[in-house]
Amino acid sequence: MTSTLDYAWHAWVTVPGEGRAFAYGTVTVPVSFCWDRVTREVAAWLGSQGATGRLDDIHLILAPNAGRTD
Numbered sequence: 372m373t374s375t376l377d378y379a380w381h382a383w384v385t386v387p388g389e390g391r392a393f394a395y396g397t398v399t400v401p402v403s404f405c406w407d408r409v410t411r412e413v414a415a416w417l418g419s420q421g422a423t424g425r426l427d428d429i430h431l432i433l434a435p436n437a438g439r440t441d
Contacts, residue, residue: 403418
């Protein structure tokens with residue numbers, strides 16, 4: 372089993388046709404991912420949802436078990 376870490380994140384982003392919006396969520400990544408890689412993963416997901424923003428606007432919080440439902 373791969374060891375993972377959970378992060379909570381939040382960011383101010385721009386949504387086309389809507390303007391600025393506050394986005395938040397959780398992400399579970401392998402422990403081998405550095406802080407910058409986690410930030411880029413969140414940014415890529417936001418981009419795939421149509422939102423744009425700056426990497427500096429994404430804030431991560433180490434949150435053990437944030438993504439767990441069990």
